[in-house]
Amino acid sequence: MHKHLPRTATRAAALGLAAAVALGLTACGPDIGTAPSTDAGADLLQLPAEESPSGEITIWDRSGDLFEVFDEAIADFNEKYPDVTVNHEAVDIDAKLQNTLITGTDVPDGVFLDDAKIAGLSDYLWDLSDVLAPYSGEIAPQKLDVNSVNGGIYGVPFDSNPGLLYYNAAALEAAGIDATAITTYDELLDAARAYKEAVPSAAPIHLEQSPFLGQLQLEMYASQLGTSLADADGTLRLDSPEYEQILTYLDTVQKEGLGTRAEYLGPTDIAELENGNEVFYPWAIWFDFAPQQLLTETQGDWRAMPLPAWESGGARSGAMGGSSFAIPKDGENSELAALFYSFLMFDEAGYSAVWGPSSVYPSGLNTSIPSYLPAADPSTPLFEPVPALGDQDLWAVATEAGAEIPASVPTPSWWAGAVDYLGTNMQRMLDGELTPAEVLEQSSTEIQTNLIDRQ
Template structure:
């Protein structure tokens, strides 16, 4: 079923997670964890009170929009389970306020929704949640656990998992004689794209994004598929690697062969070429499901989702693209009660079902991500329903199976958004044909190291 209409900017900020950095200008004012002489973060112990005995009041921050409404309804279920806890759920411009609030220590909330990309850079201002997460850590998607871990300590309560999927036009592939089940590798995708173009000359089948920021976010999904990321757990740059060179070479080949359409994500030029049959393959996160449900008119019902191709035979069939978690500030007044809320929403029934299942906001359920708590990821027990705009496809099953293959990662560096000025822009030059893969790697690595890592 189609979800209720939403503001596109609000949707993107909620779904992208890391993408919200762009709206905030990518500015992170705190130093990296363990630097600057800051006191060691406090370690939060498990509350001793039972559900019926827990009493007090907490203030939690969330983003405005439809996701706020979904969370508000789910918090209503928490109030039923913990009747003695009053929750003040506030819609706040988190990107503009939270980092500065943590640093100033004034009017600090008891908990907040936050992008995975920002948690590592603000760990010194957050509670260490390692003891609380410990009973669940073997049931949390490895990727989400890894991006919330800094120096062996866990600072975020993992919420959503955003698996990458290959979105494709089923009708065009059928006419071209391409079996989507045969798209096992990215080389297979190039071969299939040539077949489609030969059958339909106006197509340039593969979507490449014209936004430096989203292009780099997409790049990190492709790198995560291969078990790597821009930096390792110690913050060392690893852009100069076989994995990144493989991605850049593939992009170069797609562009040189005329197999790519470059368009800004879901802006009119993108929507028009998607609806017009020029774009046939969109390797992107699960939250692209928003497009056929809300924006595409002529091709609604013709799109389907499959696992991403692998970079090497037998490799992972998905990577993560964006994501968010929950944090508890070290200066929170009632951190134990905030933990009870986030534990309920992420790891307990009916908490995660209330978030992802059918609601007044999304009658068919929230289908732009899946939970990161693996007991909730049962292919046979979908939390959201098959989607009419995908021809009734069971997106839950596809997404859950893809999510199970996502490799672990490393904490996202605090300077990530600023690196778009180098890496993201150079990726666009690669797509223009004015830089080679080695040029992108060499120039981007040198500038990121000099201007961001060495100065952090």
């Protein structure tokens, strides 16, 4: 459930976004609870057969930086397909899409959608297996997995959001700690303890206080261990040794005073990041927005590295969110929408326009990497080194981490609804009200009873 945050291209505007960040993310909300999808293959969409297609399409995107990036890329699309007119509209998708799909009135030809919502909306979307067939062998498997429902694929994968460990290199070096030596979460705990000893006021590791984002981060950790809330058949598998290991780690961070508990880039979070008390941030690649736009006092001090592994030799990254392009069945020109999205994601001119330098991102879009593997070539960066990360080559770090993300399974339609139970219970654990085992047992019962059994 990726989240390219609502942000502008200018520093002045970005500084006012700290409070809006969390609001933009929690707007995901629950899914619309559709009936089970029909069997895969019943409704397949194909690309246009004609060499010079013509027509008009309406594309919905969220307002913000990515809207501007996609909007600018339309000119590149029209260089190749001059007879296709793209009407690009900024829409509050969470508020508008549900009723639009249900009523079938003024349905867009394509829509930018969180991966976690694909399954819940799949009855209204085209199965894109035929569209993706020429490229599927070179798309990150995790992205195909999360967009799959009953064997069909219902989204053109956009981004990969590898988890990374961001760290304040300057503050840690001053305390005599080499963050680059950290390879496991046990070693991260040891480094946090050493930093707290050197800086008594510190609570070095970020602990997410938002139930939604806390659950999203939990899934990043679980992704590293090759698991998720549901298996490939949609069966709940939360109450497991893997999740207990993760929650025990988070509980330890809280109980030992090693964690700054705050909402992602809220005022408290930013203050503790700036004053050197919070120096480790395990998060998706898109945290790099913070040192670029919000952390003015420590800008240039931050670096990124792959996540620690849960066990020595384990995966050093996991997926944290993501988005794709979906094509509603009731759109008037679905095939042309598929052509547009295929150009953006699989044509070199298209993905270079999206991730390469633009008027929106002069150095390139560095808050994600492509899910199309030829575009995510470590030796051919689409965006430049990031000055706010000390001119670090984030492209190399992120593509290396992205390659380590284990395969996944389809995201269940009830994922967002589970936040009311799992996300909330995790916060109760951090409040000292529940143990990790109690979180797993209670959340499993609540999700099964209130979400799964009611479908």
